[in-house]
Amino acid sequence: MVFKNIDDLRLRKLAELAVSTGINVKKGQPVVITASVDAAPFARLCAEVAYEYGAKFVYMLWHDDLMSKINFQNADISQFEVIPDYRVAQYDHFIDEKVARLNIVDDVPGIFSDVDASKMAANAKAAGQAFKRYRDYSMANHGQWTIVAVPSVGWANLVFPNEDDQVAVDKMWEAILSASRVTKDNDPIADWKAHNAALETRNNALNEYNFKALHFTNELGTDLVVGLADSHRWAGGSEIAGNGQVFNPNIPTEENFTMPHRENVNGVVYSTKPLDYQGVLIEDFKLEFKDGKVISSLAKQNDEKLTQLLDTDEGSRHIGEVALISHDSPIQNSGILFYNTLFDENASCHLALGAAYPMNIIGGTTMSEEELKTYGFNSSMNHVDFMFGSADMNIKGIKHDGEEVSLFENGNFVI
Numbered sequence: 001m002v003f004k005n006i007d008d009l010r011l012r013k014l015a016e017l018a019v020s021t022g023i024n025v026k027k028g029q030p031v032v033i034t035a036s037v038d039a040a041p042f043a044r045l046c047a048e049v050a051y052e053y054g055a056k057f058v059y060m061l062w063h064d065d066l067m068s069k070i071n072f073q074n075a076d077i078s079q080f081e082v083i084p085d086y087r088v089a090q091y092d093h094f095i096d097e098k099v100a101r102l103n104i105v106d107d108v109p110g111i112f113s114d115v116d117a118s119k120m121a122a123n124a125k126a127a128g129q130a131f132k133r134y135r136d137y138s139m140a141n142h143g144q145w146t147i148v149a150v151p152s153v154g155w156a157n158l159v160f161p162n163e164d165d166q167v168a169v170d171k172m173w174e175a176i177l178s179a180s181r182v183t184k185d186n187d188p189i190a191d192w193k194a195h196n197a198a199l200e201t202r203n204n205a206l207n208e209y210n211f212k213a214l215h216f217t218n219e220l221g222t223d224l225v226v227g228l229a230d231s232h233r234w235a236g237g238s239e240i241a242g243n244g245q246v247f248n249p250n251i252p253t254e255e256n257f258t259m260p261h262r263e264n265v266n267g268v269v270y271s272t273k274p275l276d277y278q279g280v281l282i283e284d285f286k287l288e289f290k291d292g293k294v295i296s297s298l299a300k301q302n303d304e305k306l307t308q309l310l311d312t313d314e315g316s317r318h319i320g321e322v323a324l325i326s327h328d329s330p331i332q333n334s335g336i337l338f339y340n341t342l343f344d345e346n347a348s349c350h351l352a353l354g355a356a357y358p359m360n361i362i363g364g365t366t367m368s369e370e371e372l373k374t375y376g377f378n379s380s381m382n383h384v385d386f387m388f389g390s391a392d393m394n395i396k397g398i399k400h401d402g403e404e405v406s407l408f409e410n411g412n413f414v415i
Protein backbone atom coordinates (compact mmCIF):
# COMPACT_ATOMS: atom_id res chain seq x y z
CA MET A 1 0.00 0.00 0.00
CA VAL A 2 2.83 2.38 0.82
CA PHE A 3 4.11 2.21 -2.76
CA LYS A 4 0.72 1.96 -4.54
CA ASN A 5 0.09 5.43 -5.96
CA ILE A 6 3.54 6.90 -6.24
CA ASP A 7 4.76 7.12 -9.83
CA ASP A 8 7.78 5.03 -10.84
CA LEU A 9 9.50 8.03 -12.41
CA ARG A 10 9.85 10.02 -9.19
CA LEU A 11 10.61 6.90 -7.17
CA ARG A 12 13.51 6.16 -9.49
CA LYS A 13 14.67 9.79 -9.38
CA LEU A 14 14.77 9.62 -5.57
CA ALA A 15 16.74 6.35 -5.67
CA GLU A 16 19.22 7.83 -8.18
CA LEU A 17 19.55 10.95 -6.06
CA ALA A 18 20.34 8.83 -2.98
CA VAL A 19 22.93 6.72 -4.82
CA SER A 20 24.62 9.49 -6.86
CA THR A 21 24.27 12.81 -4.99
CA GLY A 22 23.75 11.09 -1.61
CA ILE A 23 26.49 8.48 -1.25
CA ASN A 24 28.10 8.98 -4.67
CA VAL A 25 29.19 5.34 -4.72
CA LYS A 26 32.66 4.77 -6.11
CA LYS A 27 33.17 2.12 -8.82
CA GLY A 28 33.98 -1.18 -7.08
CA GLN A 29 32.89 0.03 -3.62
CA PRO A 30 30.53 -2.09 -1.48
CA VAL A 31 27.33 -0.45 -0.19
CA VAL A 32 25.47 -1.11 3.08
CA ILE A 33 21.76 -0.24 2.91
CA THR A 34 19.63 -0.17 6.06
CA ALA A 35 15.86 -0.22 5.60
CA SER A 36 12.72 -1.38 7.36
CA VAL A 37 10.85 -4.35 5.91
CA ASP A 38 8.00 -1.98 4.99
CA ALA A 39 10.35 0.03 2.77
CA ALA A 40 11.55 -3.08 0.90
CA PRO A 41 10.40 -2.03 -2.63
CA PHE A 42 12.35 1.25 -2.43
CA ALA A 43 15.36 -0.43 -0.78
CA ARG A 44 15.56 -3.03 -3.58
CA LEU A 45 15.32 -0.24 -6.17
CA CYS A 46 18.24 1.57 -4.46
CA ALA A 47 20.25 -1.68 -4.55
CA GLU A 48 19.65 -2.02 -8.31
CA VAL A 49 20.60 1.59 -8.92
CA ALA A 50 23.73 1.15 -6.76
CA TYR A 51 24.85 -1.70 -9.04
CA GLU A 52 24.16 0.48 -12.10
CA TYR A 53 26.50 3.07 -10.61
CA GLY A 54 29.26 0.49 -10.12
CA ALA A 55 28.76 -0.93 -6.60
CA LYS A 56 30.76 -4.13 -5.98
CA PHE A 57 28.23 -5.64 -3.58
CA VAL A 58 25.13 -4.45 -1.72
CA TYR A 59 24.65 -5.60 1.88
CA MET A 60 21.01 -5.15 2.90
CA LEU A 61 20.33 -4.81 6.64
CA TRP A 62 16.58 -5.14 7.23
CA HIS A 63 14.96 -4.05 10.47
CA ASP A 64 11.43 -4.15 11.81
CA ASP A 65 10.43 -1.88 14.69
CA LEU A 66 7.39 -4.03 15.52
CA MET A 67 9.69 -7.04 15.95
CA SER A 68 12.07 -4.95 18.07
CA LYS A 69 9.06 -3.98 20.17
CA ILE A 70 8.14 -7.64 20.71
CA ASN A 71 11.66 -8.21 21.99
CA PHE A 72 11.55 -5.16 24.27
CA GLN A 73 8.20 -6.25 25.68
CA ASN A 74 9.19 -9.86 26.36
CA ALA A 75 12.93 -10.32 26.84
CA ASP A 76 14.77 -9.71 30.10
CA ILE A 77 16.78 -6.47 30.39
CA SER A 78 20.03 -8.51 30.47
CA GLN A 79 19.44 -9.27 26.76
CA PHE A 80 19.82 -5.56 25.98
CA GLU A 81 22.90 -4.87 28.09
CA VAL A 82 25.37 -6.62 25.80
CA ILE A 83 25.74 -6.57 22.01
CA PRO A 84 26.91 -10.03 20.82
CA ASP A 85 30.38 -10.18 19.25
CA TYR A 86 29.11 -11.43 15.89
CA ARG A 87 27.22 -8.17 15.36
CA VAL A 88 30.27 -6.05 16.18
CA ALA A 89 32.35 -8.24 13.83
CA GLN A 90 29.87 -7.55 11.03
CA TYR A 91 30.35 -3.80 11.34
CA ASP A 92 34.14 -4.16 11.65
CA HIS A 93 33.99 -6.03 8.34
CA PHE A 94 32.06 -3.15 6.74
CA ILE A 95 34.69 -0.63 7.86
CA ASP A 96 37.52 -2.83 6.58
CA GLU A 97 35.67 -3.06 3.24
CA LYS A 98 35.40 0.78 3.18
CA VAL A 99 31.67 0.71 2.48
CA ALA A 100 29.33 3.57 1.61
CA ARG A 101 26.24 3.67 3.85
CA LEU A 102 22.73 4.38 2.58
CA ASN A 103 20.15 4.66 5.37
CA ILE A 104 16.49 4.62 4.36
CA VAL A 105 14.24 5.86 7.16
CA ASP A 106 10.46 5.54 7.62
CA ASP A 107 10.32 5.42 11.43
CA VAL A 108 6.97 5.78 13.14
CA PRO A 109 7.43 8.58 15.72
CA GLY A 110 6.44 7.51 19.21
CA ILE A 111 6.38 3.79 18.34
CA PHE A 112 8.33 2.83 21.47
CA SER A 113 6.51 5.17 23.87
CA ASP A 114 5.00 2.28 25.87
CA VAL A 115 8.22 0.25 26.07
CA ASP A 116 10.16 -0.05 29.37
CA ALA A 117 12.52 2.94 29.20
CA SER A 118 15.27 1.18 31.17
CA LYS A 119 15.51 -1.58 28.52
CA MET A 120 15.77 1.02 25.75
CA ALA A 121 18.40 2.95 27.68
CA ALA A 122 20.41 -0.25 28.29
CA ASN A 123 20.22 -1.10 24.60
CA ALA A 124 21.23 2.40 23.52
CA LYS A 125 24.22 2.37 25.85
CA ALA A 126 25.39 -1.10 24.79
CA ALA A 127 24.98 -0.26 21.08
CA GLY A 128 26.69 3.10 21.56
CA GLN A 129 29.76 1.42 23.04
CA ALA A 130 29.82 -1.61 20.73
CA PHE A 131 29.46 0.33 17.48
CA LYS A 132 31.75 3.26 18.33
CA ARG A 133 34.16 2.40 15.51
CA TYR A 134 31.39 2.30 12.91
CA ARG A 135 29.91 5.56 14.22
CA ASP A 136 33.31 7.29 14.07
CA TYR A 137 33.78 5.97 10.51
CA SER A 138 30.73 7.98 9.41
CA MET A 139 30.96 10.96 11.75
CA ALA A 140 34.53 11.65 10.58
CA ASN A 141 33.45 11.11 6.94
CA HIS A 142 35.98 8.31 6.35
CA GLY A 143 33.35 6.76 4.09
CA GLN A 144 30.35 8.34 2.36
CA TRP A 145 26.94 8.09 3.99
CA THR A 146 23.47 9.47 3.47
CA ILE A 147 19.97 9.38 4.93
CA VAL A 148 16.85 9.45 2.75
CA ALA A 149 13.20 8.97 3.77
CA VAL A 150 10.10 7.20 2.49
CA PRO A 151 6.63 7.17 4.11
CA SER A 152 5.28 4.50 6.42
CA VAL A 153 1.58 4.23 7.28
CA GLY A 154 2.14 4.94 10.98
CA TRP A 155 4.29 7.99 10.25
CA ALA A 156 1.81 9.32 7.64
CA ASN A 157 -1.09 8.90 10.10
CA LEU A 158 0.69 11.03 12.68
CA VAL A 159 1.53 13.81 10.20
CA PHE A 160 -1.92 13.76 8.52
CA PRO A 161 -4.20 12.53 11.34
CA ASN A 162 -7.52 13.34 9.64
CA GLU A 163 -6.94 11.36 6.45
CA ASP A 164 -7.49 7.72 5.46
CA ASP A 165 -4.32 5.64 5.39
CA GLN A 166 -3.80 5.77 1.62
CA VAL A 167 -4.50 9.53 1.37
CA ALA A 168 -2.12 10.18 4.27
CA VAL A 169 0.61 8.10 2.64
CA ASP A 170 0.11 9.85 -0.72
CA LYS A 171 0.36 13.25 0.96
CA MET A 172 3.47 12.09 2.77
CA TRP A 173 5.06 11.07 -0.51
CA GLU A 174 4.39 14.53 -1.96
CA ALA A 175 5.86 16.19 1.14
CA ILE A 176 9.00 14.03 1.15
CA LEU A 177 9.64 14.33 -2.59
CA SER A 178 9.10 18.08 -2.58
CA ALA A 179 11.43 18.57 0.42
CA SER A 180 13.99 16.32 -1.31
CA ARG A 181 13.80 18.46 -4.49
CA VAL A 182 12.37 15.68 -6.69
CA THR A 183 9.57 16.74 -9.06
CA LYS A 184 8.02 15.11 -12.14
CA ASP A 185 9.92 17.28 -14.59
CA ASN A 186 13.13 18.41 -12.87
CA ASP A 187 16.63 16.99 -12.90
CA PRO A 188 17.14 16.52 -9.14
CA ILE A 189 20.87 15.89 -9.48
CA ALA A 190 21.37 19.24 -11.27
CA ASP A 191 19.09 21.02 -8.77
CA TRP A 192 21.15 19.64 -5.90
CA LYS A 193 24.35 20.93 -7.53
CA ALA A 194 22.94 24.46 -7.53
CA HIS A 195 21.59 24.04 -3.99
CA ASN A 196 24.99 22.82 -2.71
CA ALA A 197 26.68 25.82 -4.37
CA ALA A 198 24.32 28.24 -2.56
CA LEU A 199 25.00 26.58 0.81
CA GLU A 200 28.74 26.78 0.14
CA THR A 201 28.57 30.53 -0.54
CA ARG A 202 27.01 31.05 2.89
CA ASN A 203 29.54 28.73 4.57
CA ASN A 204 32.31 30.84 3.05
CA ALA A 205 30.76 34.07 4.34
CA LEU A 206 30.40 32.65 7.88
CA ASN A 207 33.95 31.27 7.81
CA GLU A 208 35.20 34.70 6.78
CA TYR A 209 33.69 36.28 9.94
CA ASN A 210 35.35 33.64 12.18
CA PHE A 211 32.95 34.43 15.06
CA LYS A 212 33.89 33.79 18.66
CA ALA A 213 30.27 33.22 19.70
CA LEU A 214 26.64 33.43 18.56
CA HIS A 215 23.94 35.10 20.68
CA PHE A 216 20.36 33.80 20.17
CA THR A 217 17.27 35.59 21.52
CA ASN A 218 13.51 35.31 21.00
CA GLU A 219 10.18 36.07 22.74
CA LEU A 220 9.74 32.49 23.95
CA GLY A 221 12.62 33.12 26.37
CA THR A 222 15.62 31.77 24.55
CA ASP A 223 18.68 33.80 25.53
CA LEU A 224 21.71 31.71 24.74
CA VAL A 225 25.34 32.46 23.97
CA VAL A 226 26.99 29.64 22.04
CA GLY A 227 30.78 29.93 21.98
CA LEU A 228 32.28 28.40 18.84
CA ALA A 229 35.15 25.91 18.81
CA ASP A 230 38.64 27.23 18.02
CA SER A 231 39.45 26.87 14.30
CA HIS A 232 35.81 25.94 13.66
CA ARG A 233 34.63 25.52 10.10
CA TRP A 234 31.10 26.01 8.78
CA ALA A 235 29.72 23.14 6.71
CA GLY A 236 26.42 22.26 5.04
CA GLY A 237 25.47 20.68 1.76
CA SER A 238 28.03 18.39 0.17
CA GLU A 239 31.10 17.05 1.96
CA ILE A 240 34.27 15.27 0.84
CA ALA A 241 34.86 11.77 2.24
CA GLY A 242 38.28 10.40 3.16
CA ASN A 243 38.32 8.50 -0.15
CA GLY A 244 37.86 11.74 -2.13
CA GLN A 245 34.18 11.22 -3.02
CA VAL A 246 31.91 14.29 -2.78
CA PHE A 247 28.69 13.22 -1.04
CA ASN A 248 25.58 14.61 0.70
CA PRO A 249 24.95 13.17 4.20
CA ASN A 250 21.30 14.26 4.39
CA ILE A 251 18.46 14.37 1.85
CA PRO A 252 16.98 16.92 2.36
CA THR A 253 19.35 19.49 3.84
CA GLU A 254 19.00 23.26 4.24
CA GLU A 255 21.44 23.97 7.08
CA ASN A 256 24.74 25.73 7.65
CA PHE A 257 26.28 24.25 10.79
CA THR A 258 29.44 24.32 12.85
CA MET A 259 31.01 23.17 16.11
CA PRO A 260 30.23 24.86 19.42
CA HIS A 261 32.93 24.91 22.11
CA ARG A 262 31.96 22.16 24.55
CA GLU A 263 32.71 24.33 27.62
CA ASN A 264 31.53 27.66 26.34
CA VAL A 265 27.72 27.69 26.13
CA ASN A 266 25.69 29.78 28.59
CA GLY A 267 22.03 30.70 29.02
CA VAL A 268 18.60 29.21 28.33
CA VAL A 269 17.09 27.66 25.21
CA TYR A 270 13.45 26.69 24.54
CA SER A 271 12.53 23.98 22.01
CA THR A 272 10.07 24.90 19.26
CA LYS A 273 9.28 21.49 17.74
CA PRO A 274 8.71 18.01 19.24
CA LEU A 275 11.74 15.73 19.41
CA ASP A 276 11.32 12.04 18.51
CA TYR A 277 14.01 10.35 20.61
CA GLN A 278 14.15 6.54 20.50
CA GLY A 279 10.50 6.41 19.48
CA VAL A 280 9.28 8.76 22.26
CA LEU A 281 8.11 12.33 21.60
CA ILE A 282 9.69 14.88 23.95
CA GLU A 283 7.80 18.19 23.74
CA ASP A 284 8.01 21.80 24.96
CA PHE A 285 11.26 21.64 26.83
CA LYS A 286 13.88 24.06 28.05
CA LEU A 287 17.54 23.57 28.84
CA GLU A 288 19.77 25.79 30.94
CA PHE A 289 23.50 25.79 30.19
CA LYS A 290 26.43 26.85 32.33
CA ASP A 291 30.00 26.63 31.02
CA GLY A 292 28.83 24.32 28.25
CA LYS A 293 26.90 21.89 30.44
CA VAL A 294 23.14 21.42 30.80
CA ILE A 295 22.58 22.16 34.51
CA SER A 296 18.77 21.99 34.47
CA SER A 297 16.08 20.75 32.11
CA LEU A 298 12.31 20.50 32.01
CA ALA A 299 9.93 19.04 29.40
CA LYS A 300 6.13 19.34 29.47
CA GLN A 301 5.87 15.97 27.68
CA ASN A 302 8.09 12.96 28.51
CA ASP A 303 10.44 14.76 30.88
CA GLU A 304 11.92 11.41 32.07
CA LYS A 305 12.94 10.60 28.51
CA LEU A 306 14.74 13.94 28.25
CA THR A 307 16.57 13.23 31.51
CA GLN A 308 17.47 9.77 30.25
CA LEU A 309 18.91 11.30 27.08
CA LEU A 310 20.98 13.82 29.08
CA ASP A 311 22.26 11.08 31.41
CA THR A 312 23.37 8.67 28.65
CA ASP A 313 27.00 9.70 29.09
CA GLU A 314 29.03 12.74 30.12
CA GLY A 315 29.00 14.25 26.61
CA SER A 316 25.20 14.11 26.33
CA ARG A 317 24.95 17.19 28.58
CA HIS A 318 27.07 19.21 26.15
CA ILE A 319 26.37 20.20 22.55
CA GLY A 320 28.24 19.15 19.44
CA GLU A 321 26.50 21.13 16.69
CA VAL A 322 24.89 24.52 16.11
CA ALA A 323 22.95 24.95 12.86
CA LEU A 324 21.36 28.01 11.25
CA ILE A 325 18.31 27.83 8.95
CA SER A 326 16.15 30.75 7.93
CA HIS A 327 12.55 30.46 9.15
CA ASP A 328 11.52 31.31 5.59
CA SER A 329 12.67 27.90 4.27
CA PRO A 330 10.99 25.33 1.97
CA ILE A 331 10.20 22.80 4.72
CA GLN A 332 8.96 25.43 7.21
CA ASN A 333 6.85 26.99 4.45
CA SER A 334 5.24 23.63 3.63
CA GLY A 335 3.52 24.04 7.01
CA ILE A 336 4.06 20.33 7.73
CA LEU A 337 5.41 19.14 11.07
CA PHE A 338 7.16 15.86 10.20
CA TYR A 339 7.94 14.63 13.75
CA ASN A 340 11.21 13.45 12.18
CA THR A 341 14.48 15.23 12.75
CA LEU A 342 15.77 14.70 9.19
CA PHE A 343 12.99 17.05 8.04
CA ASP A 344 12.16 19.21 11.04
CA GLU A 345 15.82 20.14 11.67
CA ASN A 346 15.89 21.60 8.17
CA ALA A 347 12.99 23.90 8.99
CA SER A 348 14.56 25.40 12.10
CA CYS A 349 17.76 26.49 13.82
CA HIS A 350 18.90 23.56 15.93
CA LEU A 351 21.50 22.32 18.39
CA ALA A 352 22.68 18.74 18.84
CA LEU A 353 23.17 17.22 22.27
CA GLY A 354 26.21 14.95 22.14
CA ALA A 355 28.98 14.30 19.67
CA ALA A 356 30.48 16.92 17.36
CA TYR A 357 31.61 16.29 13.77
CA PRO A 358 35.43 16.35 13.38
CA MET A 359 35.03 18.02 9.96
CA ASN A 360 33.74 21.14 11.74
CA ILE A 361 37.36 21.84 12.79
CA ILE A 362 39.87 22.83 10.13
CA GLY A 363 41.88 19.63 9.50
CA GLY A 364 39.76 17.80 12.10
CA THR A 365 39.05 14.56 10.22
CA THR A 366 42.69 13.45 10.53
CA MET A 367 43.10 14.45 14.22
CA SER A 368 42.91 12.07 17.18
CA GLU A 369 40.03 12.52 19.63
CA GLU A 370 42.47 13.90 22.23
CA GLU A 371 43.70 16.53 19.78
CA LEU A 372 40.15 17.46 18.74
CA LYS A 373 39.26 18.04 22.39
CA THR A 374 41.88 20.79 22.70
CA TYR A 375 39.75 22.79 20.20
CA GLY A 376 36.49 22.29 22.15
CA PHE A 377 35.26 19.07 20.51
CA ASN A 378 32.57 17.11 22.38
CA SER A 379 32.52 13.33 22.36
CA SER A 380 29.44 11.22 23.14
CA MET A 381 27.56 8.18 21.91
CA ASN A 382 24.60 10.50 21.27
CA HIS A 383 24.09 13.07 18.55
CA VAL A 384 20.52 14.26 18.99
CA ASP A 385 19.37 17.39 17.15
CA PHE A 386 16.59 19.48 18.66
CA MET A 387 14.87 22.47 17.11
CA PHE A 388 14.66 25.92 18.68
CA GLY A 389 14.32 28.30 15.71
CA SER A 390 11.32 30.64 15.52
CA ALA A 391 9.80 33.36 13.35
CA ASP A 392 11.13 36.03 15.74
CA MET A 393 14.63 34.63 16.32
CA ASN A 394 17.42 37.21 16.39
CA ILE A 395 21.05 36.15 16.19
CA LYS A 396 24.13 38.26 16.66
CA GLY A 397 27.59 37.03 15.75
CA ILE A 398 30.28 38.19 18.20
CA LYS A 399 33.76 38.60 16.75
CA HIS A 400 37.01 38.07 18.67
CA ASP A 401 37.49 41.87 18.94
CA GLY A 402 34.00 42.20 20.46
CA GLU A 403 32.33 43.62 17.34
CA GLU A 404 28.74 42.37 16.88
CA VAL A 405 27.27 41.47 13.49
CA SER A 406 23.54 40.92 12.99
CA LEU A 407 23.10 37.47 11.40
CA PHE A 408 19.36 36.84 11.81
CA GLU A 409 16.53 39.34 12.17
CA ASN A 410 12.97 38.09 12.70
CA GLY A 411 13.85 34.49 11.98
CA ASN A 412 15.85 34.95 8.79
CA PHE A 413 19.43 35.39 7.62
CA VAL A 414 20.36 39.01 6.93
CA ILE A 415 23.86 38.32 5.63
Ligand code: ZN
Binds near residue numbers: 255257321323350385
Ligand atom coordinates in the same frame (compact mmCIF):
# COMPACT_ATOMS: atom_id res chain seq x y z
ZN1 ZN B 1 22.18 19.73 11.76
Ligand code: ZN
Binds near residue numbers: 321352383384385
Ligand atom coordinates in the same frame (compact mmCIF):
# COMPACT_ATOMS: atom_id res chain seq x y z
ZN1 ZN C 1 22.92 17.02 13.72
